[in-house]
Amino acid sequence: QVQLVESGGGLVQAGNSLMLSCAAAGLRFSNYAMAWFRQAPGKEREFVAAINWSGTTPVYTDFLKGRFTISRDNAEDIVYLSMNSLEPEDTAVYYCAARSGALKTAREEYLLWGQGTQVSVSS
Numbered sequence: 001q002v003q004l005v006e007s008g009g010g011l012v013q014a015g016n017s018l019m020l021s022c023a024a025a026g027l028r029f030s031n032y033a034m035a036w037f038r039q040a041p042g043k044e045r046e047f048v049a050a051i052n053w054s055g056t057t058p059v060y061t062d063f064l065k066g067r068f069t070i071s072r073d074n075a076e077d078i079v080y081l082s083m084n085s086l087e088p089e090d091t092a093v094y095y096c097a098a099r100s101g102a103l104k105t106a107r108e109e110y111l112l113w114g115q116g117t118q119v120s121v122s123s
Contacts, residue, residue, distance in 0.1 A: 002026040002112055004096045009117030012086055016121075020081040022096030022114055029077040030054075033103040035110060036070060036081045038092035038119075045095065045107055049081060052103040059105060086121045093118050 008020040022034070035050035049070040051058045058070045069082040079096060094117050097110035104110070 002098075004098060004112060004114035006094065006096050006114045006117040009094060009119045011120045011122065014087055014121055014123050016086055017082070017084045018086065018119060020083065020094055020096075020117060020119070022079045022081075024077045024079070024098065027098065027112070030074045032098040032100055032112075034070075034072055034079040035097045035099075035103075035105070036079075037095045037097060037107060037110075038090075039095070039116075040092040043092075047105045047107065048094070050103050050105055051079065057103060059103060061105075083119070086119075088121045088123045091119060091121050 003025045005023045012018055030053055033052050036048040037045050038048050039045040047061050049060045049068055051070045051072050055072045067085045072079040096114040098112040099110045
């Protein structure tokens, strides 16, 4: 059974940092591109970052302005999202997603999803 389990969310003050983790099970992790999406209340789920199977090609959405970093550990089957200089606008549920093959940024390209982890940033 394929599982993606996110962790690391929480409540922080603006300007602080969080590290999200997504542990994968039941799939050959190194065959999958991995991505993070987020969904704020009342808004659609949006792309945040993605990384190719080897970890050599990270891709980010423009609005991040270099504050977030995606990485992966293929030995441990984990993908990370390091978030710095958090802003109240970053408040959302953050989802991990996986797709077999090439890195994509469109939500509909990902068929495997975690349950999400809440990130709340206070001003």
